[in-house]
Amino acid sequence: MTFFRSRWVSPPDGVEELDAAALAPGFRAAGAACGLKAGGKTDVGLVVCDHEQVSSALMLTRNAAAAAPIRVCRERCDRGSIRAAVVNSGNANAATGEQGYRDAVAMQETAASAIGVEASAVAVAETGVIGVPLRIDDVLSGIAEAGAALSHLGAENFARSIMTTDLSEKRCALRLDGVTLSAQAKGAGMIEPGFATMLCFIQTDAVVEQPTSALAGAVSASFERITVDGQMSTNDTVLLQASRQSGKPLPEGLLEAVCLQLALEIVADGEGASRVGRILVSGAHDDEEADLVSRAIARSPLVKTAVHGRDPNWGRIAQAAGMALAGQELAEIGAEQIDARELAGEGVEVELSLRLGRGEGHALTYFSDLTKRYIEINADYTT
Amino acid sequence: MTFFRSRWVSPPDGVEELDAAALAPGFRAAGAACGLKAGGKTDVGLVVCDHEQVSSALMLTRNAAAAAPIRVCRERCDRGSIRAAVVNSGNANAATGEQGYRDAVAMQETAASAIGVEASAVAVAETGVIGVPLRIDDVLSGIAEAGAALSHLGAENFARSIMTTDLSEKRCALRLDGVTLSAQAKGAGMIEPGFATMLCFIQTDAVVEQPTSALAGAVSASFERITVDGQMSTNDTVLLQASRQSGKPLPEGLLEAVCLQLALEIVADGEGASRVGRILVSGAHDDEEADLVSRAIARSPLVKTAVHGRDPNWGRIAQAAGMALAGQELAEIGAEQIDARELAGEGVEVELSLRLGRGEGHALTYFSDLTKRYIEINADYTT
Numbered sequence: 132m133t134f135f136r137s138r139w140v141s142p143p144d145g146v147e148e149l150d151a152a153a154l155a156p157g158f159r160a161a162g163a164a165c166g167l168k169a170g171g172k173t174d175v176g177l178v179v180c181d182h183e184q185v186s187s188a189l190m191l192t193r194n195a196a197a198a199a200p201i202r203v204c205r206e207r208c209d210r211g212s213i214r215a216a217v218v219n220s221g222n223a224n225a226a227t228g229e230q231g232y233r234d235a236v237a238m239q240e241t242a243a244s245a246i247g248v249e250a251s252a253v254a255v256a257e258t259g260v261i262g263v264p265l266r267i268d269d270v271l272s273g274i275a276e277a278g279a280a281l282s283h284l285g286a287e288n289f290a291r292s293i294m295t296t297d298l299s300e301k302r303c304a305l306r307l308d309g310v311t312l313s314a315q316a317k318g319a320g321m322i323e324p325g326f327a328t329m330l331c332f333i334q335t336d337a338v339v340e341q342p343t344s345a346l347a348g349a350v351s352a353s354f355e356r357i358t359v360d361g362q363m364s365t366n367d368t369v370l371l372q373a374s375r376q377s378g379k380p381l382p383e384g385l386l387e388a389v390c391l392q393l394a395l396e397i398v399a400d401g402e403g404a405s406r407v408g409r410i411l412v413s414g415a416h417d418d419e420e421a422d423l424v425s426r427a428i429a430r431s432p433l434v435k436t437a438v439h440g441r442d443p444n445w446g447r448i449a450q451a452a453g454m455a456l457a458g459q460e461l462a463e464i465g466a467e468q469i470d471a472r473e474l475a476g477e478g479v480e481v482e483l484s485l486r487l488g489r490g491e492g493h494a495l496t497y498f499s500d501l502t503k504r505y506i507e508i509n510a511d512y513t514t
Numbered sequence: 515m516t517f518f519r520s521r522w523v524s525p526p527d528g529v530e531e532l533d534a535a536a537l538a539p540g541f542r543a544a545g546a547a548c549g550l551k552a553g554g555k556t557d558v559g560l561v562v563c564d565h566e567q568v569s570s571a572l573m574l575t576r577n578a579a580a581a582a583p584i585r586v587c588r589e590r591c592d593r594g595s596i597r598a599a600v601v602n603s604g605n606a607n608a609a610t611g612e613q614g615y616r617d618a619v620a621m622q623e624t625a626a627s628a629i630g631v632e633a634s635a636v637a638v639a640e641t642g643v644i645g646v647p648l649r650i651d652d653v654l655s656g657i658a659e660a661g662a663a664l665s666h667l668g669a670e671n672f673a674r675s676i677m678t679t680d681l682s683e684k685r686c687a688l689r690l691d692g693v694t695l696s697a698q699a700k701g702a703g704m705i706e707p708g709f710a711t712m713l714c715f716i717q718t719d720a721v722v723e724q725p726t727s728a729l730a731g732a733v734s735a736s737f738e739r740i741t742v743d744g745q746m747s748t749n750d751t752v753l754l755q756a757s758r759q760s761g762k763p764l765p766e767g768l769l770e771a772v773c774l775q776l777a778l779e780i781v782a783d784g785e786g787a788s789r790v791g792r793i794l795v796s797g798a799h800d801d802e803e804a805d806l807v808s809r810a811i812a813r814s815p816l817v818k819t820a821v822h823g824r825d826p827n828w829g830r831i832a833q834a835a836g837m838a839l840a841g842q843e844l845a846e847i848g849a850e851q852i853d854a855r856e857l858a859g860e861g862v863e864v865e866l867s868l869r870l871g872r873g874e875g876h877a878l879t880y881f882s883d884l885t886k887r888y889i890e891i892n893a894d895y896t897t
Contacts, residue, residue, distance in 0.1 A: 196835055228848045450577065
């Protein structure tokens with residue numbers, strides 16, 4: 132098993148791994164290069180369900196400066212019956228005004244024509260630089276090319292079509308109890324727990340009767356629990372499509388395990404990241420307070436650099452917790468309340484905990500460390 | 515004039531600069547080396563008002579994990595009549611439990627004896643690593659040494675005694691309208707707008723009838739408007755002492771200009787900083803909303819790295835604003851609403867603005883950029 136590699140993920144027993152290029156039965160995908168990314172890299176993609184009776188769920192960023200494709204999904208998609216998604220990387224089509232909106236609509240309509248479905252059955256997702264007009268003619272040519280290349284083994288090319296600063300592909304194809312599930316995700320920067328926090332596409336031939344609640348449950352324990360740089364994106368999108376072809380329900384725990392492993396892959400591939408931290412806060416008044424404290428610790432650049440430097444500087448955990456609870460009375464936080472032994476250890480996965488001793492609330496957040504490579508990547512991104 | 519060097523500070527007309535080692539008349543200070551910092555650097559200090567009728571104001575961090583000296587100041591000081599401050603750098607005496615509290619009390623009492631005042635007239639301030647027991651015997655020896663070295667020209671040594679990762683001393687001695695004002699500040703990391711956000715000591719021979727409101731007003735427009743790394747410290751302290759010896763009031767605007775220039779010095783000397791940004795947000799529903807948005811932009815590591823890289827990536831300003839207003843409806847933010855021309859320019863001070871077009875609210879925040887040097891400093895701080 133190469134996909135479920137984090138000690139923090141417990142996949143259901145008996146999961147088999149399929150060819151990683153495979154999609155769940157009833158789905159095809161493809162990628163093409165249209166020149167948005169340099170060097171002829173794949174930057175336009177399509178994923179399509181061949182069956183009309185698809186059920187789907189679509190989660191979108193809550194960022195108030197949402198990108199054009201997010202607004203198109205909100206206003207022009209039937210979220211419960213998404214047949215296909217059209218994607219590009221290299222340009223987020225965000226802060227691009229009315230022209231950006233028209234461009235995202237053109238992507239939706241061109242993809243719908245290429246596949247032979249209603250435009251409202253096509254979701255649009257884009258990722259890349261913000262504030263730059265989309266070269267729409269190139270993108271539309273790329274969509275036509277991808278439409279002609281759709282394949283049951285297209286997951287690899289599709290996964291590449293959504294990558295930006297990602298160093299690793301994040302995808303899986305799994306089989307359990309007569310059901311297949313495939314998924315592709317991207318994300319490395321502008322990652323923070325929000326409604327949904329990157330691009331992720333999940334296909335299954337299972338029967339999923341309540342796709343929205345199934346997806347929301349899995350996302351709340353995975354993508355909403357991670358942070359790379361504390362920045363909620365303008366373009367976050369998670370799409371679950373279920374073709375129902377297997378006639379069987381989704382095995383319990385599979386979607387949750389896949390989302391958590393993909394979320395951890397995003398953190399591990401966070402821009403410049405060398406280690407992944409997990410901070411568990413317990414003993415808070417309630418879970419909300421624990422959530423607030425665990426996120427403050429996970430976001431702290433001082434904690435992140437200590438994780439990177441294997442610096443046993445656990446006082447920074449106390450400081451960040453105190454900041455999150457500013458203005459309140461807090462019992463002394465000291466060495467007895469903080470377990471940071473793994474900070475200075477050799478492991479790539481670093482488990483940290485803080486006990487507040489105020490009640491029963493608890494929460495955990497996964498986060499990347501902060502390295503010089505993050506600065507290199509982000510100080511010179513557009514130019 | 516070498517002190518007021520930022521284009522964003524407007525000092526009152528006619529300010530004269532005095533010998534930077536000088537303190538306001540009626541004050542003496544000193545520093546000593548007790549071994550908390552490596553290499554024999556000055557790490558213990560005292561500043562003393564020689565006049566009993568001093569009036570003072572003391573602002574302390576709101577961090578819920580406040581350090582021992584903060585708790586001692588809250589519980590054992592007469593904030594309106596502070597004669598002296600005893601300080602050390604190299605150890606914050608935070609997250610050090612009851613022993614830490616006893617150590618801070620010992621510092622207060624030893625300083626009071628050395629100077630010949632009541633313990634409640636001595637403020638304690640410490641800065642440095644969190645969670646490490648204070649070597650109190652060394653500190654008490656250092657206090658005795660500093661007590662024997664008090665001088666009217668001791669501002670330089672005192673300023674050094676509060677430095678940690680600071681590269682530059684932040685201090686001034688100014689004269690205007692028959693009044694002298696001297697000040698010393700430190701701060702480079704763990705800097706975020708809060709109640710007070712670093713260590714700063716201000717002495718004047720003016721008559722200040724309402725020192726608390728005078729200081730709060732000056733701090734709200736200076737130290738509370740800056741961020742380096744978004745981290746509210748466990749130890750932030752600002753002390754204003756007025757000896758009244760000149761018989762004259764504080765000239766209008768002087769305290770405000772000094773606090774703003776010192777705040778900008780802290781940002782400019784932010785850990786690893788190479789440039790200082792100022793983001794003005796206008797057109798918000800109200801000033802609170804503008805404050806929220808301007809701080810989100812100033813904290814964003816993506817904006818900070820763009821400032822560092824002279825990368826004209828203004829889309830990151832739109833993204834951070836949208837994150838701050840997550841869940842709300844926001845009119846499209848595009849190139850017309852954002853002025854980021856100075857991002858790619860040569861200047862060290864970078865002026866940015868965002869017009870939201872929702873109302874009359876406005877706010878500005880000063881911030882440092884984010885560089886590889888920040889990572890170097892913080893990935894290897896304790897070890």
